Amino acid sequence: MSTKGKKTSSRVTHKAANELRSPGASKTAKALAGSALSQTGSSKASSSKAASRASGALRDGRTSTTTRALAGSVLAQSESGTKKALKGRAKTQKKASASTGPESAQHVTTRRTADGKSTRVVLAPFRGSSLRRDRVESVVSTVLAKHKKK
Amino acid sequence: MTRPRRAGYAASVFINCPFDAAYRPMLFAATFAIQDCGYQPRCAQEEEDGGAVRLDKIYRMIQGCKFGLHDISETGLGPNNLPRFNMPFELGVFLGARQFGVEDQKKKVTLIVDREQHRYQAFLSDISGQDIRSHDGDPLKLISVVRNWLSNATQRTTIPGAQAIKNHYADFMAQLPELCEGLQLAPEDLLFNEFTSIAYSWLKQKDKA
Numbered sequence: 001m002s003t004k005g006k007k008t009s010s011r012v013t014h015k016a017a018n019e020l021r022s023p024g025a026s027k028t029a030k031a032l033a034g035s036a037l038s039q040t041g042s043s044k045a046s047s048s049k050a051a052s053r054a055s056g057a058l059r060d061g062r063t064s065t066t067t068r069a070l071a072g073s074v075l076a077q078s079e080s081g082t083k084k085a086l087k088g089r090a091k092t093q094k095k096a097s098a099s100t101g102p103e104s105a106q107h108v109t110t111r112r113t114a115d116g117k118s119t120r121v122v123l124a125p126f127r128g129s130s131l132r133r134d135r136v137e138s139v140v141s142t143v144l145a146k147h148k149k150k
Numbered sequence: 151m152t153r154p155r156r157a158g159y160a161a162s163v164f165i166n167c168p169f170d171a172a173y174r175p176m177l178f179a180a181t182f183a184i185q186d187c188g189y190q191p192r193c194a195q196e197e198e199d200g201g202a203v204r205l206d207k208i209y210r211m212i213q214g215c216k217f218g219l220h221d222i223s224e225t226g227l228g229p230n231n232l233p234r235f236n237m238p239f240e241l242g243v244f245l246g247a248r249q250f251g252v253e254d255q256k257k258k259v260t261l262i263v264d265r266e267q268h269r270y271q272a273f274l275s276d277i278s279g280q281d282i283r284s285h286d287g288d289p290l291k292l293i294s295v296v297r298n299w300l301s302n303a304t305q306r307t308t309i310p311g312a313q314a315i316k317n318h319y320a321d322f323m324a325q326l327p328e329l330c331e332g333l334q335l336a337p338e339d340l341l342f343n344e345f346t347s348i349a350y351s352w353l354k355q356k357d358k359a
Contacts, residue, residue: 024256064253065159120188120308122353123161125346127196131333133347139332140351143325144359 008040012073015066028057032070039077051078159254163300164215165193166240168224171338178345179289180219182319183296185349187309189217195342208240216258217303218244219296222274223265223287238274245280261299263292290316322352 008016016033019025025033035050046054054071057063063071163184167177177193184191192211194204212218220241225234241262248258260280264270267284270277281299285292294312301309310318329348330337340348 024253026253066254119357120306120310122185122188122350122357123190125196125343125350126162126190126192127343128347131344131347133351136333136347136351137355139329140348140355143328143332144352144355146328147321147325148359 007042008036008073008077012036012069013040015069019066019070026067028053029064029067029070032057032067032074036070036073039074046074046078048078050074054078159214160216161188162190162192162215163217163219164212164244165191165219166237166244167193167219167221168234168237169195170224173221173224175289176221176285176287176292177342178340179292179319180221180296181342181346182322182349183293183315184219184300185346185353186315186318187297187300188306189300191346193342196346208243212240212244212247213255216254217300218258218260219299220244220260220262221264221285222262222270223285225273241277245277259299259303261296263295290319293319318353318356321356322349325352 013036016036019029019033020037032050032054035046035054039046051074054074057067057071058075165177165180165184167173167180169177181191181193192215194208194211197207218241220237222237222241225237228234241260244258244260247255248260251258262270262277262280262282263285264282265284265287267282269284270282283295283299285295293316297309297312297315300306326337326348329352330340333348335344
């Protein structure tokens with residue numbers, strides 16, 4: 001088996017373990033969880049069968065966020081899956097966005113800083129207001145600067 | 151300018167509460183606390199599309215949110231002497247989605263708040279056993295309740311402390327009249343989307359400062 005540089009992260013490992021224990025998890029989710037778990041601490045690439053299953057899961061609009069995370073991890077660790085994954089993800093997001101709006105956008109609420117610590121990220125409102133974003137930012141900046149001086 | 155980050159299911163909080171003017175300080179306090187914790191507040195007021203069927207809108211919103219904050223404090227009699235059932239009804243839809251939904255829907259987390267700790271037993275005793283907290287009609291207490299709920303429900307280590315959020319909120323509210331003036335808005339007429347947009351920008355810039 002060929003090798004790749006990435007390993008399953010501890011976050012995905014935790015998700016995979018939960019999914020394997022969950023009696024309600026689908027067959028695909030369990031298979032992906034197994035694949036992701038088997039790559040914890042390993043530099044082996046995902047099998048083409050696992051990559052194909054992961055790609056299918058990402059394309060399916062009904063796939064849960066947990067299964068998506070597992071599929072993403074499996075694909076990221078496959079040799080040829082990166083391009084396919086990006087395509088599949090774009091398609092899935094387009095499909096989901098059409099049915100439920102932009103809420104299916106990425107789940108990003110924490111970010112690693114340069115010193116390795118986590119910091120929380122303020123999320124943009126689900127729906128923008130009639131206010132122009134640059135105008136709001138400019139007014140907020142002015143008021144904050146004024147109060148900082150005080 | 152960087153692209154704004156939006157939330158997925160696991161970071162969205164559905165707010166089920168009254169929308170009248172008297173409740174606005176509570177709604178805005180809860181909304182601000184959710185944003186400061188790094189979550190995305192969602193509320194039926196964010197969509198003012200008269201063409202959309204209200205119930206469909208609520209279903210869609212509930213489906214898109216893992217967390218649900220339900221305030222049942224204003225279920226008393228309205229001006230026409232009839233009780234207000236909207237909040238308990240939406241709470242029921244949310245609990246139903248958790249009970250009968252599939253996959254992620256089963257992971258829904260609920261917080262029910264009321265004016266007094268055990269008042270619900272007189273009119274909605276079926277919800278005994280759920281996470282029910284009182285806010286005593288105090289926006290600052292609601293901030294603590296919301297923050298502690300989100301902190302306990304997740305493994306995140308990045309949620310600010312209750313006092314820190316209250317301090318941010320006090321600063322923000324003190325500056326809100328000026329912010330509104332700059333945007334040619336009246337603070338008392340702010341829409342939900344306008345409030346979240348201003349709070350988002352303020353929190354983001356405050357973080358950078």
